[in-house]
Each structure stands twice: as C-alpha cells, then as structure tokens.
Amino acid sequence: MxxxxxxxxxxxxxxxxxxxxxxxxxxLATPPAILVLHLLGSLAVEARILGFSLxxxxxxGCLMMGIAGTVYAxxxxxxxxxxxxxxxxxxxxxxxxxASGGVFVLPLLGNGELPAGPPATGVxxxxxxxxxxxxxxxPFVHRRIHLKFDEPGIAENLGPTLAAxxxxxx
Amino acid sequence: MIRIVSLPKAALAGVCGALAWTAVLGGLxxxxxxxxxxxxxxxxxxxxxxxxxxxxxxxxxxHALVGICWAVVYAYFxxxxxxWPPALQGLAFSVVPAMLALFIVNPQFExxxxxxxxxxxxxxxxxxxxxxxxxxxxxxGHAIYGLTVGAIxxxxxxxxxxxxxxxxxxxxxxxxxxxxxxxQAGGGFMFATGIECxxxxxxxxxxxxxxxxxxxxxxxWQEDFELALDIGITHIRYGPPLHLIFKGPGSYDWGFVxxxxxxxxxxxxxxxxxxxxxxxPTWLGNFQNPEISRALAEYAGAFATRFPWVRFYTPVNxxxxxxxxxxLDGTWNEQRRDERAFAxxxxxxxxxxxxxxxxxxxxxxxxxxxxxxSSEFCQACCPDPEIQRIARxxxxxxxxxxxxxxxxxxxxxxxxxxxxxGFEERDIAGVMAHEVPARSIIGVDYxxxxxxxxxxxxxxxxxxxxxxxxxxxxxxxxxxxxxxxxTETNRMDASxxxxxLWRQWHNVQLLRSAGVPLVGFTWYSLTDQVDWDxxxxxxxxxxxxxxxxxxxxxIRAVGLTYRRLIEMHRDQPGYSDCPxxxxxxxx
Numbered sequence: 001m002x003x004x005x006x007x008x009x010x011x012x013x014x015x016x017x018x019x020x021x022x023x024x025x026x027x028l029a030t031p032p033a034i035l036v037l038h039l040l041g042s043l044a045v046e047a048r049i050l051g052f053s054l055x056x057x058x059x060x061g062c063l064m065m066g067i068a069g070t071v072y073a074x075x076x077x078x079x080x081x082x083x084x085x086x087x088x089x090x091x092x093x094x095x096x097x098x099a100s101g102g103v104f105v106l107p108l109l110g111n112g113e114l115p116a117g118p119p120a121t122g123v124x125x126x127x128x129x130x131x132x133x134x135x136x137x138x139p140f141v142h143r144r145i146h147l148k149f150d151e152p153g154i155a156e157n158l159g160p161t162l163a164a165x166x167x168x169x170x
Numbered sequence: 171m172i173r174i175v176s177l178p179k180a181a182l183a184g185v186c187g188a189l190a191w192t193a194v195l196g197g198l199x200x201x202x203x204x205x206x207x208x209x210x211x212x213x214x215x216x217x218x219x220x221x222x223x224x225x226x227x228x229x230x231x232x233h234a235l236v237g238i239c240w241a242v243v244y245a246y247f248x249x250x251x252x253x254w255p256p257a258l259q260g261l262a263f264s265v266v267p268a269m270l271a272l273f274i275v276n277p278q279f280e281x282x283x284x285x286x287x288x289x290x291x292x293x294x295x296x297x298x299x300x301x302x303x304x305x306x307x308x309x310x311g312h313a314i315y316g317l318t319v320g321a322i323x324x325x326x327x328x329x330x331x332x333x334x335x336x337x338x339x340x341x342x343x344x345x346x347x348x349x350x351x352x353x354q355a356g357g358g359f360m361f362a363t364g365i366e367c368x369x370x371x372x373x374x375x376x377x378x379x380x381x382x383x384x385x386x387x388x389x390x391w392q393e394d395f396e397l398a399l400d401i402g403i404t405h406i407r408y409g410p411p412l413h414l415i416f417k418g419p420g421s422y423d424w425g426f427v428x429x430x431x432x433x434x435x436x437x438x439x440x441x442x443x444x445x446x447x448x449x450x451p452t453w454l455g456n457f458q459n460p461e462i463s464r465a466l467a468e469y470a471g472a473f474a475t476r477f478p479w480v481r482f483y484t485p486v487n488x489x490x491x492x493x494x495x496x497x498l499d500g501t502w503n504e505q506r507r508d509e510r511a512f513a514x515x516x517x518x519x520x521x522x523x524x525x526x527x528x529x530x531x532x533x534x535x536x537x538x539x540x541x542x543x544s545s546e547f548c549q550a551c552c553p554d555p556e557i558q559r560i561a562r563x564x565x566x567x568x569x570x571x572x573x574x575x576x577x578x579x580x581x582x583x584x585x586x587x588x589x590x591x592g593f594e595e596r597d598i599a600g601v602m603a604h605e606v607p608a609r610s611i612i613g614v615d616y617x618x619x620x621x622x623x624x625x626x627x628x629x630x631x632x633x634x635x636x637x638x639x640x641x642x643x644x645x646x647x648x649x650x651x652x653x654x655x656x657t658e659t660n661r662m663d664a665s666x667x668x669x670x671l672w673r674q675w676h677n678v679q680l681l682r683s684a685g686v687p688l689v690g691f692t693w694y695s696l697t698d699q700v701d702w703d704x705x706x707x708x709x710x711x712x713x714x715x716x717x718x719x720x721x722x723x724x725i726r727a728v729g730l731t732y733r734r735l736i737e738m739h740r741d742q743p744g745y746s747d748c749p750x751x752x753x754x755x756x757x
Contacts, residue, residue: 011665013724045287078172079246081722085177088242095239099274107291114291116284121215124278139722149400149725149733158731160738163672 011077014147014154018073021142022080026069028141029090029133030062033126037061040122042115049110068097069134073142083139090135091128098127172721174384174700174711175245176326183322184241187260187315188233194314195307205307208233211279240267241319249323250710260320261313268312276300276308325709327700331371331378331452335414337388339425343433347396353438354404355481357752359745360655360690361736362442363398363718364407366699369449370495370502370706375456377709378449379502382411384700384711385721391430393723398439398696401718401729402736407484407542407657407692408434409444413451416469424476431477442482442540445470445526448492448502456504457496458514463521471529478533484540484657485526488615489519489571491544501707510591513570517593517601520574524604527575531607538754542613542657543572545642548622548630561624563587569649572612576650577602608757611689612650613657614643616674639677644686653687653750658694662703664715667728675735687750693732697721 012018037043047057072093073080079089107114115123147154195205210219213229248263280298281289289295300308329336366381382388398406410427417423434441446466454462470485486492493515496503504511523541530537546568550561566584573580580588580598588598616639622630639656647654656678661670671693682688698717701710713721718729739745 013720014727014730015725041287049288078720078722078724081724083722085175085242088177088239092239092243099270099278112291113288114281114295116281116286116289118282119287120278120282120284124282146724149730155730155734158668158727158734160672160675160735162669162731163676 012074013078015149015151016081016142017145017147018077018080018142019070020145021138022070022073023066024069024145025073025134025138025141026066027062028137029069029130030065032133033065033130034058034061036126036129037122040118040125042119042122042126045115045119046106046123049106049113049115051110065130069138072134073138080135081139081142086135086139087132088135090131090133090138092131094127094131094134097131098124172698172713172715173246173249174327174713174721175242176323176711177242179323179326180241180245181238183244183319184238185234186322187241187318188230188237190318191237191311191315192230192233195311198307204301204303206304206311207307208311211276211283215279215282237315237319240315241323244319245323245326249326250708255320256324257317257321260316260318260323262316263320264312264316267315268309271308271312272300272305273297325377326711327384328372328377328379328709329383331376335378335380335383337380337383337411337414337426339423340388340391340427340429343429344392346437347393348400350396350399350437353434353436353440355440357748357755358404358740359748359751360405360442360692361403361732361740362405362407362439362655362657362690362692363401363403363696363732364444364658364692364694365394365409366695366697367409367411367444367447368706369411369413369447371449371452371456372502372505372707372709374505375452375503378413378452379701379706379709380411380413381699382409385697387697388426390723392433394696395430395433395437395439397719397723397725399437401725401733402740403439403696404736404740405482405690406434406439406441406696407444407694408441409447409484409487410473412446412466412469413449416451416465418451418453419465419468422469422472431480435477435479440482441480442484443473443477443480444484444487444542445473446485446522447487448495450503457493457518458504458506458511460514460518460521462518463525466522467525467529470526471533474530474533474537480534481536482538482540483527483530484542484613485530486519486523487542488544489516489523489575490546490568493519493571495705501705509587513588513591513593516571517574517597520571520601523571523575524601527607528604536609537607538609538611539607540611540613540655540657541572541575542615543646544568544658545614545616545620545639545646546622547620547637547642547645548624549633549636550624551626554626557624557626557628560628564622564624564630572646572650574598574601576606576610576652577604578650609754611653611655611754612646613655613692614639614646615658615694616642616656617659618661635673639674640680643677643681644684647681647686653689653754654681655688655690655692657690657692659692660694660716661728662714662716664726664728667716667726668731671728671731671735682744687753689748689751689754693718693728697723 047054209229212232213225216228217224244263368381414426495501497506497511497515500507548561548564550557566581619632621633623633659674661667698721699714702714719725
C-alpha cells in the first residue's frame with residue numbers, strides 16, 4: 001500500500017495545504033452531483049433510507065463530500081494536483097467510493113435498504129460526476145491557497161545545521 | 171516514485187481494450203454462444219431494450235469511458251512494476267477490475283435494472299446469481315481488455331527518433347506572474363540550477379528520450395524561469411534541444427528556443443548554455459561519427475551569432491559519462507560495449523568541444539566556458555594487484571576527455587591502452603594541439619553514486635558519499651589548476667534533499683577556504699526528472715523527486731532550503747563579489 005501511495009508522491013510539499021484544498025474542492029464539486037441525485041430521484045430515496053429530511057441529507061452529503069475531498073487531496077498528493085490528469089484521478093477515486101460506499105455504507109447507516117432502479121443509477125452517476133469535478137477543481141483551488149515562500153516559519157527547520165546528523169542518533 | 175502517464179496513450183489503450191472486448195464477445199454471441207453483454211447492461215440503463223440504436227451508442231460510450239479510467243489506473247499503478255511482456259502485465263492487471271465487476275459492479279447494475287426505488291440488502295441483492303456463461307463472458311472480456319491495454323500502453327515517455335518530433339514550438343511569452351527587474355549580469359557567486367535537458371536515443375537509435383518534453387518544460391518554460399527567479403537563482407544551466415533545432419547543415423529551427431532565450435535575456439537567470447547534452451540529431455547518427463565535431467561547431471557558431479549576449483557556455487556536457495554510457499555500457503546512442511568505441515566517442519566528443527569553443531570564440535571572444543564533467547572515483551577493495559590496477563585505470567580513464575580538451579599529459583597507462591585500441595600518438599597530439607581558452611571553468615558534478623568500490627571480482631559497486639565532493643573535486647583541481655564550479659548535485663530521496671544540499675554547500679565552503687577558486691554552486695535540476703533512476707535506459711516514466719520543485723511546479727523542501735541558503739549568502743563579502751569569477755572575467 002505504501003508503494004502505491006508513494007506512486008503519487010505521498011508527502012505534500014511545504015507550501016501545500018492538501019486538507020483545506022481537498023475540503024474546498026470536495027464541497028465545490030458537490031452541487032452538480034446533488035442536481036443529478038435530484039433529477040434521478042436518488043436524493044429522496046437516500047433521505048428516506050437514512051431517515052432524514054431532504055435538507056439534512058444534502059447537508060450531510062456536503063459534509064461527507066468535503067471529507068472525501070480531503071482524503072483524496074492528501075492521499076493522492078501530487079497526482080491529484082496534476083492539471084491534465086486530475087479529472088481522471090477524481091473519477092477513478094469516486095468510482096472506488098461508489099463501489100464501497102454505495103453498496104455497504106448506506107444500508108448500514110439507514111434502514112438496511114439499498115437504492116435500486118433509476119435512483120441507484122443516480123447515485124452512480126452523481127459520484128462519477130463529483131469525482132470528475134473534484135479532479136478538475138483541486139489543482140486550481142490548491143494553487144490559490146498555497147503558503148507563500150516567505151510565510152513565517154515555513155523554512156524554519158531548513159537551516160544549515162540540517163547537514164549534521166540527527167541529534168537523536170549518536 | 172511518482173509516475174508519468176501518457177494520457178493520450180492510456181485513453182487509446184482503454185478505448186481499444188473496451189472495443190476488443192465488445193468485438194470478441196459480440197462475435198461469440200453471433201455464433202450462438204451466450205455471454206456477458208456489457209454494452210447492453212450499460213446502455214439499457216438509459217434506453218429501453220427495444221431502442222437498440224440508443225442503448226448500443228450509450229453502452230459503447232460508457233464502456234469506453236470506463237475502459238479509459240481503468241487504463242489510467244493501470245498506467246499509474248501497475249505498468250512496468252514487473253518485468254513481464256507488456257500484454258501479460260495488462261492481463262495480470264485485469265484481475266482487479268474483473269473481481270470488482272464480479273462482486274460489486276455487476277450486482278449494482280442488476281439493482282439499477284430493477285423497476286423499484288429501493289430493495290432490502292440481502293445476500294441475494296448484494297450477490298445475485300450469475301450464470302456460468304455470464305461468468306465466463308465477464309472473465310473473458312476483462313482478459314481481452316487487459317491484454318489489449320497492456321499491449322498498447324508501452325513507452326509513455328519519449329518519441330520515435332526517425333519521425334517528426336511531437337513537440338510544439340515554445341509558446342509566446344505570457345504576462346509575468348510578478349514584476350521582474352532586468353537580468354543581472356554581475357560578477358557575484360553563481361547560485362545556479364538547471365533545466366534537465368538530456369536527449370540521448372535508446373533502442374539502437376529508434377527512440378528519443380527528451381527530458382524537456384517529459385518534464386513539460388516546452389509547455390511551461392516561462393513558469394520554470396519565473397520559479398527559478400522566485401527561489402533566488404542567479405544562473406541557470408540551460409540546454410536548448412539540439413536534436414530539434416539543428417535540422418541539417420545550415421538548417422535551424424529556432425522556434426524551440428527563441429522565446430525562452432528572449433525571456434532569459436530580459437529577466438534572467440543568466441543562462442549557462444549547454445549545447446550538447448548526451449545526444450545528437452538523428453541525421454548525425456551517434457558519437458562514433460567523426461563528422462560531429464565539424465557539425466556541432468557549425469551549430470555552436472550559429473547559436474552564438476543568434477544570441478550574442480550569452481556569456482557562459484558548456485559546449486559538451488559530461489563527455490566522460492556520455493562516452494561511457496554510449497560506447498562502453500551500451501545504454502544510449504550507439505549502444506556499443508567495447509573499448510575502441512569508447513575511445514572513439516571520447517575523442518569525437520573532445521574534438522567537438524574544442525571545435526565548438528573555437529566557433530563561439532570567433533563570434534564572442536570574451537565567452538566563458540564551463541566544462542562540466544562528472545566527478546568519478548574508484549577505490550580498490552583490497553590489495554590484490556589486479557583490483558588495484560583496475561581502480562588505478564578507471565581513475566585515469568575518468569580524466570581522458572578533460573585531458574584532451576585541456577591539453578593535460580595523458581598517463582603512460584592510458585596512452586598504452588589507447589594505442590592498443592587503435593589511437594596513436596599523432597591522434598592524441600592532433601586533438602591536444604590547440605590553445606585552451608583562459609576563460610575556462612571546470613564544472614565538477616557530484617552524486618552519491620559517483621564514488622565506487624572495485625570489489626574482489628573487479629566490478630564497481632556504489633560506495634555512497636565516502637570521501638565527498640571536497641576530496642574528489644580537489645583531485646580535479648590538482649590536475650588542471652583552473653577555476654571550478656559545483657555544476658550538479660541532487661538527491662533521489664526527496665526527504666533527504668535539504669540535508670544533502672547543506673552538506674554539499676559545506677563542501678563548497680571548505681574548498682573555497684582551502685584556496686580553490688570556486689565560482690558557483692548548482693542544485694540540478696529545477697524540477698523533478700524522469701527515469702534517471704534507471705539511467706534513461708528504458709521508457710518507464712518514473713519521476714525522480716530530485717527537483718527544487720515537482721512536476722506540478724510546486725516547490726519541494728529542498729527548493730525552500732536553497733532559497734534560504736541563497737538569501738543567507740548572496741550579500742556576504744566573497745559571494746556578492748566573487749573574486750574567483752572576477753579573475754576569470756578579467757583574464
């Protein structure tokens with residue numbers, strides 16, 4: 001697993017803020033997905049399964065998508081910031097979310113039911129659309145919130161004593 | 171390791187894989203063999219089964235899109251992880267989507283086809299029964315997809331050396347990201363980086379590696395220069411793509427360099443122009459061609475004429491490494507593995523360097539030459555006379571190209587070796603019979619693999635940083651007694667980059683304090699590189715995280731460290747006015 005994570009440049013750069021960028025991009029990508037859910041009747045079915053009102057379902061959905069965006073930005077790291085290929089990454093990530101979340105999480109959280117028919121199609125399409133939007137948006141959102149080079153403390157631990165051995169090792 | 175993905179190639183592979191699946195299984199259905207009809211499964215989510223045209227179109231499009239997504243996943247995660255034939259790599263990968271299809275996607279599609287809004291989660295709804303024919307079709311379809319994707323998705327970087335390169339001319343300058351002053355052409359210590367620009371061929375000259383293309387410099391050149399300025403870089407080692415510019419005798423395509431040079435002229439950093447970096451244009455063949463010196467001299471003269479403001483040149487980069495990798499290790503260009511070919515390449519490169527230097531001086535008499543070479547050192551593991559002899563010989567061999575261009579006497583052992591491989595005294599004298607420009611600087615590159623131990627079997631093994639740049643650079647200084655510059659270093663382990671940078675810098679300071687005239691330091695390169703972990707020997711697309719910034723141009727910790735180093739030193743006496751460089755400029 002660590003090898004796969006490393007494949008995407010696991011460690012964020014010193015000016016990057018993957019958590020914030022991922023949360024913002026995840027939220028921004030949610031409205032089109034909600035529209036698809038609404039058009040295919042998935043939103044009402046999900047609300048009924050979960051036992052929430054439509055508004056509450058949307059709020060919880062936005063929250064979950066914000067968290068999912070955070071995980072995406074942090075785990076996929078530099079690949080998620082690829083302007084050219086980000087949309088494909090986002091879609092692949094959303095596909096994985098659908099495959100796990102759609103099948104297992106919703107019934108466990110609700111009354112044990114799964115969406116079927118057009119609402120099930122709506123769940124699938126909305127997530128894929130969300131992923132594509134997330135992938136497109138993240139690099140642009142992230143660039144806008146990068147820390148500046150001269151931000152206080154950003155290069156604090158990068159001074160010349162780095163050349164010495166770690167003081168914990170003798 | 172981050173991976174470069176050729177998105178067009180992955181998309182093509184994904185579409186072809188999906189189509190091959192559909193064609194084969196569709197053929198089986200026509201022959202009366204029932205199987206899994208993925209197009210119908212997908213298409214009838216949007217159209218009724220009797221609307222055939224509609225569901226076929228939607229089903230094909232959806233299947234192709236899913237095929238593209240999986241091909242991208244394959245390209246990032248799986249491609250080239252094992253040394254199998256490409257099609258078999260794809261076949262092995264196809265197990266993943268097949269299992270997901272079997273246990274998750276197919277059951278979900280079954281649910282989507284129900285005329286109900288919701289169903290209760292049971293074993294039957296989560297894992298509906300599937301007929302043996304459908305199971306066979308699903309597995310066969312994925313196998314065909316995997317084989318097709320694997321067969322098509324190969325060589326994600328580089329291009330066919332014989333065809334017109336798929337690289338566009340540099341775009342016109344965009345608005346500056348921040349206000350920039352004019353280029354500073356002072357005489358201070360050179361805090362440098364470089365744009366990695368290697369362009370050797372592999373596969374017997376058929377496939378061109380092009381680092382500027384792989385790192386997207388051609389598309390993002392202005393962003394790169396502005397990033398270098400933001401870090402505080404004063405000089406940039408810059409190698410315009412010889413193989414794209416020099417089309418033939420007297421024929422040049424300057425569209426690959428004009429805009430970039432205009433920016434560097436106006437705003438900096440000041441370029442150290444690297445005219446030949448591990449490759450030649452296809453029409454010139456390779457480094458066994460004795461005509462390259464004449465041809466490259468013509469190119470150097472044309473370049474200096476077009477950009478008369480350029481002061482610093484590296485005529486040929488790392489001649490020893492180039493000759494070794496091309497003619498002794500069998501990796502690049504001519505891909506030979508014999509001593510005579512090595513000597514021929516070394517002589518041809520040295521002749522080219524000398525001829526290019528003369529051509530530049532004819533245009534700009536005060537040009538400064540930074541002759542970069544990889545610092546190499548071999549240590550014998552034991553007192554065995556044969557092992558000692560090998561180490562001694564390799565430690566002489568590393569100097570051969572620099573000896574030729576600087577007119578330094580070649581040792582007796584090396585002369586005998588050259589004689590054994592067809593190079594007489596008159597050949598050596600012929601190359602050395604020239605005046606060495608006074609404004610010559612030795613560039614000494616250093617990486618952790620440059621120090622080697624000759625083991626008891628006579629084979630070199632990487633030693634790591636045992637003696638360090640100080641000791642090895644001193645050997646080069648003692649031999650040539652010329653001003654020096656640390657012209658390349660980096661670290662494959664990005665997390666250790668800042669520490670490595672400071673350690674190299676402390677070496678530089680120690681050598682300066684020992685009285686060696688040092689004019690500059692270089693972290694190479696500005697951005698990450700591609701496939702240098704395998705010496706550019708194959709086209710894998712591994713991103714080596716050695717840059718001051720990654721390939722998204724997001725700065726790495728080592729980039730911020732270098733910025734801090736430069737801020738700390740650039741205004742200090744001895745750095746703001748570098749006496750060693752001043753002496754070179756005054757000579």
